[in-house]
Amino acid sequence: MNAQVVKQSWQVVSHNRSWLLWACLLLALLVVAVTALMPGTGNPQQTRTAAYVIGIAASFAWALVVPRLLLWQRAMRHMRAPRAGAVLAGSLTLCVALLPGLPLLALMLAAKPDALALAMVCFACLAALHWATGPLWLAVGMPAAQFGGMQFLIAGSNPTVVPLLWTLDALLVIYAVLRWRELLVLDISTLQCRKLPVIMRIADGGVLAPQSILRTLEARQMRAPISHHAVLVDASRNPAQTLRTWLGQPFVPLTAKGQLRGYAPYWLMAVATFMVAAWLHWASWAVWIGVWLVIPAFMIMSFQGQSRLYVLFTLKRGGEIAELSMLPGLGTPDAVRRNLLLASFGPVVTFIGLSTASLMLPALLLAAPLKVTLGIPVLGIASMCWFGCSALHILAQRVDDRLDARRIVSRLALQIPILALAMATLMEGSGITAGMFGAAQAIWITRALMLAWALLSTFMILRASRDWRAFQRRPHPFMQR
């Protein structure tokens, strides 16, 4: 590899969300520093916990930075650019060296992690890569396997787990290579949204400018007709159902067959996990796997709902909402407001409610720890409230899609604390903070988290009340700014 290739490799990495790579690296090194400074360094459980958190940090980079190299290689291939293979190899090597290489090296020097800890970090990176590039079933399953499965391993397990995990890592590497080759030549122009790997869905735009991502997803979504939807012949008698049909996915009323096709694979996967776990008497682990299966489902449903409303009410000026507002028979503006709330909140809240209930049942049956059992409804209710507040913000036409410094800062000021808080809460709930800092310190962390959640909830309540007043004040809910 000559100097030119090294330079080009560096350029490729630095043009693909390198800020995220550096942030993840910083976080991972911080974890190593905390581990080195904590009393009892060398305790296998503490080292594994540190490795687990390094794995989480690395997995963000492997989910959102490394797969972008695939997009880059596809672009190079389409342009028939020379030396793309060598530059890609250099970029990948660079990524591996930075994350997880550098933090793992530091950890090995500081705390001498065992083979299981190393295998866990590798697994976290590979799981994240497959989340971003894998088919849908793998994208759904990987967070559950990574976060839920790793928690199980931290607690200690029989020695056969280590070779099994290394074998799994090796298989994932082989599949990653095959998948990479497949995606490199895949014609995605006619693929439906759900058949696209995650990284290709979010290829356009970024966290700060999600509009282009949403436009791409919307364009693909629109090309995919919804099968097994229920079209009402006498729709005028049911305005709420009409509004659901008009709002599109995921609000469209589906027939029973449609519901089954849409959700059954997911439920089957969750049920199967529970059955196996119950059979093996791994109650706590089973429930955590369930939690990690349900969290992406909550997020997907909530994201789908929010993004659809955002596209309809904010991004698309005129268009569908214009046609809908001209439809007679929807009732008075107050009735339309009520039905619109019902149509937009109903399906998402029902889905999250049913998911929560279906998770609570095995948690109770398997006598999972109280913290976990109580955490499930809290998670469900929090997800519903989060969706409700966000949807109301959109429906009240208070979302501003313009991008200037002030708006970006205010957006980040809300997004970063929420993300950090959610991650910290999940880590706390799964015992990671206790593993890292000890039980005494963990109590203070719990209290701090509770205070942070209370502050966030107060802010959201205040915002929602302002949105509610704005929503009620509008002459009709379809009027755009």
Place this chain on the structure above:
Amino acid sequence: MNAMINTASRNTSPLSARGLRKNYGSTQVLRDVDFDLPEGAVLGLVGRNGAGKSTLIRALMGLIEVDAGSATVLGEPALAMSDRVKQQLGYVPQQPDALGWLRVDEMFTLLRGYYPNWDQDFVDTQLARTLLPRNRALARLSPGERQQAALIRALAVRPSLLVLDEPAAALDPVARRELLREIALRAGESGTSVLFSTHIVSDLERVASHVAILHHGRMLLQTPMDDLKERYARLWIPGTASPPRIAGEIARRPQHAFGGWSLVVEQRDGRWPEAAQQPGARMEALGLEDLFVEIAE
């Protein structure tokens, strides 16, 4: 440029607006627009890209929050249209993309329950004539087919007011001619009042009874087509210095090759401006396209 000329009757207008103003950030999109659609008229709204045509139509339909002014549709405030008004209104936005996941047939099935005057025979006839595939999802139709489906929907409600935002933009010449014929037919036989925006001037000349020109958010003129040639003309004035502003002047620009200025002027009280009598000045009749180019360039 002077103020808008309004020749329409305000009392019977099925669609009217007063003082509409709309800003997007620091950009003024509508500047105190007054507008009246005479009953039974086919009014073509022309303007360059970005002139504010779609914004005006959306404001007239009560779809956007304006900064000032108000609009009425069939006698009711645009922001509070009743079902009675909506049942008489056919509206097609610039990009009709609603219900893309439904098949063509399903869309018509869903909608017909809402309109008491729904004309299913018209739908069937038009679907057969245009060869639109009934079983294909709307989102999978070409833009032109999608527009045709939206136009069929708007016409199937037997509207007394038809509002079309650039209806011919995606249509092929045959479909465009069919649309114009249908508009003329509706206006002639059923007395439907029609507002349509376009920048294809030949379409306007073919079907419109009235014309309105919007430029940089300002309504420059609104008048019956028949009056156009009699009321507006180009006035050539020699000399390099900018001539003083004259009464009835709508637009002006220097004509370096000619060594003078060309002004678009309007007849006031049946008389042309006195500047037309000055030595070297000459008047020239203007067609609609020339008039549009002169004032919008």
